[in-house]
Each structure stands twice: as C-alpha cells, then as structure tokens.
Amino acid sequence: MNHFFTQIRKEVKRTPLDYLLLLTSGVFFLVFLQIFKGERRESMLVLAVFACFYIAWGIIHHVHDRTLHVKNMVEYIVIAASVLLLLLMMFI
C-alpha cells in the first residue's frame, strides 16, 4: 500500500499543475451540482461539461507528456462517454 501512495505522490509531483487543474475542475463540478440540485437537466449539463473537460484534460496532459496517441484519446473519450451515458440512462 505504501508503494501505491508513494507512486501517486511521485506521479502528482511530476505534473502538479495538471492534477491541480483536474482536482479544481472536480471541485467546480461538485459545486455546480450543489447549485443545480433538483434540476436534472442542468445537473446533466454540468456532468457533460465535466466529461468534455476531462477529455480535453487528457489530451493536454499527454501532449505535455509527449505520449499523445490516438489510443490514449480514444480511452479518455470512451471512459467519459460511458460515464455520461450511464448517468443519462439512470437519471433522465
């Protein structure tokens, strides 16, 4: 377990700004969900924006890392789309 957290720390230290940006966007995502509580359409819109941001974040992160590849992009798109569709299916 120690190794796990050490590696997380190492990874975050490698590109701290990227992770800070991701975490900040996550906090905004939750804040907006709180603001639009009870408004499903707006909540879904917030979720969609967050999912799109995540895809953009992934691309920028891999550009910085010089590891950008179509496979990487597809992975971010598929994960974001899966989550978005899953929640759409459940709540709308």
Added chain:
Amino acid sequence: MIKTVKHALHYLFIPSEKNNYRAKLIQHDLLSIYLCIILLFTVAIRQGNHLGRAGQILGVATDITTDKLLLYTNEERTKSNLAPLSLNEKLSIAAEKKAENMFTENYWAHFAPDGKTPWDFINQANYHYEFAGENLAKNFLFSKNVVDAWMNSPTHRENLLRPEFSEVGYAVRTGVLNGEETTLVVQMFGKPAVGEAIAQQPMQPQVAQQPVQAQEAGKVLSEVKRYPNTPVIPAFSIVYMFLGVLVMVFAIDFYVATRLKVIRLHGNSLAHMMFLLLIGVGVVFFLTKGAIL
C-alpha cells in the same frame, strides 16, 4: 479448474506480459464494449420511457412514499416533543390536486400562475381549517432526504414543527415539468377548524416563503403521467458497481505498472481513478439532493 479461474482473473485484472501490461478489463476493446452495452441500454430505456415503463425497467423513478414521509416527519416532531401528525385524506386530496395543477400549469411554486393559492386546493378538498401550511419538494429520490432537506430550511422546518398542526396530507407524483421528468412531493399541513364559523374565513395559512417563479410564456403544458414508485436501489447499484470495478482495476493497474516500471502507451490510470471517484461523489449528489420550496 481453479488454476484456469486464477489465470483468467490475472489476465482480466493484473497487467502482465500476457495482456500487454494492461489489465484486460480496461483495455480499449473492452472499454468500447462497455460503451456499446451502455448505449444499447440507454436506447432501450428511452424507448421504455416513451412507452411509460421506465420505472418498471430500472426502478429509477423514486422510492418516496407517503408512509415514509409521515414516519420521518413524525420522528422529527417527536424529537421536538410535539404530537405526531395524523394523515388526513382531504389534505392528501388537496396535495394531489396541487401536484396535478403544477404539472398541468407547468409551474414550480406555492402560488399558481393564475393566482391559485395552496389554501384554494385545501378549501376545494372541503377541509375546513384554522391553520394550514404547505411544503414542496422536487426531484428527490428518497423520503428521508426530503424530510432532511425540509428540516435544514428554517421556513420548512417551522411548518414541520409547528405545534398548531395536527394533520397532514401528501402527494408524490411523477410527471413532466418544464420538459423534464420530475418527481414532486406536496406536503399539506392543517389544523381542523373547531366550528363552521371559523372555517369560513381562515387565518393566513403558512407556506414556506419563497419567491414565486413566473413561467415563461408560450411553453407547452405538461402532461401528467403516473409511474409506479419502484425501489431505486438496483439502478444505483449498477452505477456504483461499474464505477467501483473500474476504479479498482485502474488502481491495480497503476500499482502493478509502477512496480514493474513498464512504459506503456495508455491513458493515465491515476487520472481515470480521480475522474471516476469524482463522478461517484457526483452520483451521491444526484441521489440525495433535490429542490425544496
């Protein structure tokens, strides 16, 4: 047999040479299959919605019931040393009429756009009162969260814990409001008038004071649909199971890959974990939050 299962699990969950150092469950092909399955389910659910069977398919509507609302309301009153409220049929009819009116007139407010007040509905239900009040909630999924939200708002709390009230009526209705499926909860409080004379001109009823939201002109009137109140647990279990399994596999992948120090051309497992965990917290918001008025 055990060896085969062990190998299969290893192949699915642990990055190794056999799966090109990426757990099979999070490789592109399987991730794409998940997406296709979810897409198919979404289409099926949408079709179910058109046929009015959404609640039957996944049970996503709500688990809010009158019994639970009354139970939790009375629990709060008992905690404050107040007499429990009894369910009144006429108040429940008034609440039903109010909910129906909100759907047909397409508004979310204590006062209807045509000026109808909460106590108009109570009077129409032939309930003669000395005191009356109304609490509203929408898009909650659990009864407990509705009562908790009311208790956290001073004006709604005041209604809930008003010693004068002795009776209550509820309506839990699902329909289309402002173009989206909405679950409305109407709670109407009352203290019956002692004599007919008092009933004619009641005292000012108490409604949780919030500004009335005017509706945009020209909007199509909503239709009122009734969906069965089915348990919501299975639907959310699916979401949590999916998110949980993915987070776990990405965590294992991150751990093993960093241990093995392999260089791979894949997405960032740590970022995927963070994203999925944030979504998980977001789902909790969906589950517990709604709007009150």
